[in-house]
Structure formats: C-alpha cells, structure tokens
Amino acid sequence: MRPIALLSDFGLADPYAGQLRASLARRAPGSQLLDITHQVEPFGVDQAAFFLAASAPHFPPNAVFVCVVDPGVGSVRRIVGAHLETDAGGQDFLAPDNGLLGLLLFTPGLAPVKVYDLSRAAAGYEASATFHGRDVFAPLAARLALGEPMAGFGEPMDRTDIERPDWADSSCGPCGADARVLHVDRYGNCLLSLRASFAPPKPVAWLRMSWGQRRGVLSVQTYANLAPGEIGLLAGSQGFLELAANQASAAEALGLRRGDCLRLLWA
Template sequence: MHSLIALLTDFGLDDPYVGQMKAVLARECPDSTVTDLTHGVEPFNIAQGAFFLAASAPHFPEGAVLLAVVDPGVGSGRPILVARQDGRTIVAPDNGLAALALIPEHAELHHVNQLPEKASATFHGRDIFAPIAARIARGEALSGFCHPVSAEETVRPLWTEPLMGRGKCSARVLHVDRFGNCVLNLRAGALGPLHNLQISTPLGRELPAVDTYSDLPEGAPGLLEGSQGFFEIAVNLGSAARQLGLSMGDAVTLRWDA
C-alpha cells in the first residue's frame, strides 16, 4: 500500500535522529513516501509544534499519516495518540501536540495499547512512533493496537483556545516566524468585523485590523488574518516581535468596540 508519511519534530538536522526515523519507516513500510514538514520546532515547544501541525494538516491528501514528535515526556507514562480526521491520521504524544489540529467532535481518537517490546526510553520517535506510523501506512486496522478514547481523555492545554469576552480577547503568541510576525492562538474568522481595535502588549500599542501587510504604512504594526489560518500581529517590512517586545508564549489582550 502506497502512503504518504509527513514528519514534524523538534529534532533539528544536526543529529542523526531524523535519519534514523526515516530508516525505520523505509524498513517497515518501503512503499511509503516520506516527506519533512519541519524539524525546526523549538526544543520542547509543544504549542509551536501544535501550530505547525494545525496549519499544515489540511494541505495533505487524504490517506496521509502525519507523524509528529515533540515529546518532553518521552519515556514517561504519557499516552500515544492516534487521531483520524478528514481522511488523515495524526500520530503524536498525547501532550497537546495534536490539539490545535483536531476538532474533537469530528475526530476519531485512539490511544495506543500495544508497544514494541524493545524500545529506548529516550527515543520513542524512532522505536515507537515510527513503527506505529508504518503500521498505519501499511493499512493495518487501528483496532489491532489501539483502543478508542473520548476527547475528555486526551490532553487539551489551556493555550489551545484564547479567552473570549465581550469586546475582549486574551490570546497567546504561538509562533514568531522569520519575518517577526507573531502568530496568535486565535483562529482566522473568530472575531468578525473589528472597529477601533487596540492591543495591549509589553510596550502598549494601538493597532489597526487590516487585510494584508501592505495595508499598513511601512514600519507600522497591525493585526491580520494570516495565511496559516490564525491571526497574527505584523509590521509592514519589519518585525512585530522586535518592535512590540513579543516572544513565543507571551500573552496579549485585544480590545474592540463590542
């Protein structure tokens, strides 16, 4: 069975870890095509990895297996999640990494209950996750090594959703891209039309809501719905992170006329 397996990790490319995972996939499922989504997730940053996964999953074809490993709890008793949604399968530690990508009422959720007998306690990506992804890519039934779970039995961290109130939203920065755009945990379309928007940041600034970067004067900050499906704070031809003093994980408050 020919299948596509996409890899997302915080392993980087300096060490042999990604190559070893690919070696296992090639051995266990030689007919699969393996592609790299990214291995540049900041080490241990589950929220950033969750954003990358959520923004990218819809672009993969049905039948794809998305293997995501950002796993600070490797070797512990944390469960392994296998989730199916829109014809795609996500394999990830159940630590919130898949939470942004999944709509609980639309996803089939499972925990793995059959693990390899021999596995390194510190490299489950190679010894556990890759073999699981290969089994799925080969077309094995999940019932052979998983059991279904409810959404309440999976991890959904507080940063998965912003705190919404009347004329107010408390959000967090999930990611700062190489241009300095600050992606928030606020999905595009969530706010509707905005008037007299202002944003509280470490420096305190009032920002307009715009459609695209060029709607802002050069060097001016604003808020827009980005291409990755989430709102972002941006500066036209500049870095919002540097100008506003924002970093991943920072809280921001949006206020507007309700």
Template sequence: MIPPIVVLTDFGLADPYVGQMKGALLRLAPAAPVVDLCHEVQPHCILQAGFLLEASRPHFPDDSIFLAVVDPGVGSERSILMARLGGQLFLAPDNGLLSFLHGQGASWWRAELDTATASRTFHGRDLFAPLTARLALGADPSALGRAVDPGSTVRLEQTWAEASNGRLDCAVLHVDRFGNCLLNLRIEALPARGRAWMLDDGRRIARVSTYADLAPGQVGLLAGSQGVMELAVNGGSCADLLGLAPGRTLRLTCTEQRP
C-alpha cells in the same frame, strides 16, 4: 498506493534526529512519501505543535498519516496514541498534542508496543517510526493497540481570544520565520468594525489586509493564512520588535471603529 507520512517535531535540524527517524521510516516503508511539515516547534511546546498540526491537516490528502513527536515525557510511562479522523491518521504522545481532535468524532487507540530494545530518549526513531511504517503499509490501528475512550487521554485546553468591551486578550501561538506572530484569535472572531487597535504599551496597531499596506516598520494586525489573526511588521520581525514568543500574552484595545 502507500499514503504520505507527514512529520512534525521539535527536533530542529542541527542534529541527526530528524534524519534518523526518517531513515527508520524509509527502511521499513521505502515506498512511502515522507513530507516534512515542521521541525522547528519550540522545544517541548505542545500547544504550538497542536496548533500547527490542526492548521495544516486540511491541506493534505485524506489518507495522510501525521507523525507528531513533541515529547517531553519520552521514556516515561506516557503512552502513544493513534487517532483517526475521516481517512487521516494521527500519531503522537499522550500529552495533549492531539487535543484539537476532541469533539470531532475521531476514533482513538493506545498503542501496545514492545519497548525493551527502544532507546529511552528517542522513541521517535525506535517506536513512533516503526509504528507509522506499519500503518502506512496497511496495518489497522486496532491490530496495533486497543481502542480507548478519548476522555481517558490527556487533553489541553486551547483558549481562543474573544472580544470583550473593545479589548482582546491574546496569546502568541507561533512565530514564523519572518517574525510574524500568529495569535489565538480566529479570523472570524475579530470584530468587523474594529479598524485601529493599541497594545498595552501604547503602541498603535493598524488593521490591514496585506503586509504591503503597512509602512516600513509599522505594526499591523491582519488575517493570516493559518486561520488566525497575526501581528506583523512590513520588512521586519514583529516578534523582535515587540519581544514576543510562543506563549507570550498581550492585550489589544480598539481605538477606532468603522461606522
């Protein structure tokens, strides 16, 4: 059975770029299931793309191939990486997008490709898609590139928030369609006793379990479905209300603790 190909980009859906890349995949591996993970990554936001990929991979079959193209260095000397963790394969530019695989025992290869006929501005269609199709049809990464030490690849440090003296200095990793702000705060890192929090602008934040626990327009802090805490507003956009976007930082201060 041909494994599924899971596609993540910052291309958006207003242009033909996603369609052309998927067309190349279907032309070369017509029986391969192609799944759209997300195409609304903030343009060039590598850390956001890496977070979404890390949060999503456990929900896919063990033989899935993840094709991630967030590539501000397209056409430059940056290389294309292939990595295998367990049975899953990952393809991405060597720009730090696959940083979450470091330290997990993944195997890494640097693709060796003929770029002579590829568009200098659209490697997703002309290089990534054909490479992914060959992998889906059974090619081994070692036949398509040379093995490399992960230490030779670009690695971006993802800083995770930790509580200190009742304060949490956080960053927004992702804003979803509903305006919920996903933070760089893992659920297990939130102090269990903190019941109420305050933003640095003095706005009070309630710790709740569900969106419905919030009054209309109230801002809450809750454990989201992606493994991190999120700020949300019942019936509204927290991002719009607080002026937040991926990469923005904020401070939460505990104002009330459970006994």
C-alpha cells in the same frame, strides 16, 4: 502505500531526524516521506500544535502523520492517535498526549474524527527510554502506512479526554480576547492562537502585553495596507490571526516571542 508526514523538534544537526526517516524506510519501503519540519523549537509543543493544525489540510488526504515533540518521552504519558475522515480514506495522526493534537482536533468545522489510546500497542516495542520517535512512533506509523487500520490496535477514547493546555483555548470577554503567540516566523510575524475566522464584536484597536504595555493595532487585509511603523492584525495564510508589520518585524517592534500572552482590546 500511504505517505508519511513528519513533524519534530529533532533539528538537522543531529542524526535523530535521519534515524526516524531510516526506521520508516526500513519498515514501510516505498512509502513517500514528507517533512512538515524538524525545526520546532526544543520542547515547543505549542508551536508544533500550530504547525500541525496549519499544515495538515495541505497534505495528501490519506497521509499518516508522525508528530514527535515529546518532553515526557519514556514516562507514563499516553501515546494517542486520531483518525480524520477524508474522501481518500482518512488521515491518521500519532502524537504524545501532551497537547500536540489540541489545536488540530478542535478545528472549527473539522470532519468526523476518532481518537484512540495507543499506549498498549506502543508498549509492545523494545524501545530506548529517550527516543520513542524512532523506536515506537515509527513502527506504529509503518503499520498504518501498510494499510492496517488504527482501530485494530488502539483503544477508543473521547476527543475531550486528550490533553488540551490552556493555550489551545483563547478566551473572549466584553473588552477583548486573550491570545498566545504560537510562532514567530522568519519575517517577524506573530502567529496567534486565535483562528482566522475569529470575529470580534467590535474592531480591535489596541494590544496589551502581559507586562502592561499598550500598542495601537490596525485590522488590515494585507501587509501592504500598513504604513511604516504600523502594526496590523490580519488573517494569515496559516488559518490563524497574526500580528505583522510592512517589511519589518512585528515581533521586534512589540517585544514579543513564542509563548508570550497578550490581549486584543476592542475599540
């Protein structure tokens, strides 16, 4: 029985996350249910994409991922799946085709991946127009957890045909690189859309916010390398670059929040 990992914006105050888990427990009894989080900001597809890309490598190599941040629920948007090869048979990912897989499937050095349109299989379930997580994604995930291969009920599609919003691609020019704040964590660190492996042609010396403000930044390896009041750029533990301060909130210091865009400027 394969484990099932859950990612949603359902929160914990409503019964939605519990109903999703219950549907899976009923259809795939004995499958271990693991939560990435249910606290994605409502409709925060970019944040969910970041959480998924950062978290998937740490989950069991045969896990099934149910990713439901779905502002277009009930509409004609596609439901897509991806099968990522691993030594344990592979990880499978289910998501609406709204960009949620746009970071994961374009991770540098990613293992071979196959992508499927699951819309036809999804249409076979009697579903509420507003809760496909419980009524559609859960039964599809249960089939995978019970051993059915995704290729058996999905129609192959090219990876490049999935929705890939502009925030999933960070452009780099002769003077700097554009980035988006994908997440602000509880410490005030700003996780950016640039991978930790990003190698600028020159040291990054400045930040320019979308509203024109400039702020100096230091490239550092640890939070402790920063003096009080300094802003640092470093490769964080989640596989992406982040802006941070030492025992303070970089987001408050810079006036940034999730979804904001900025440019890193070379020295």
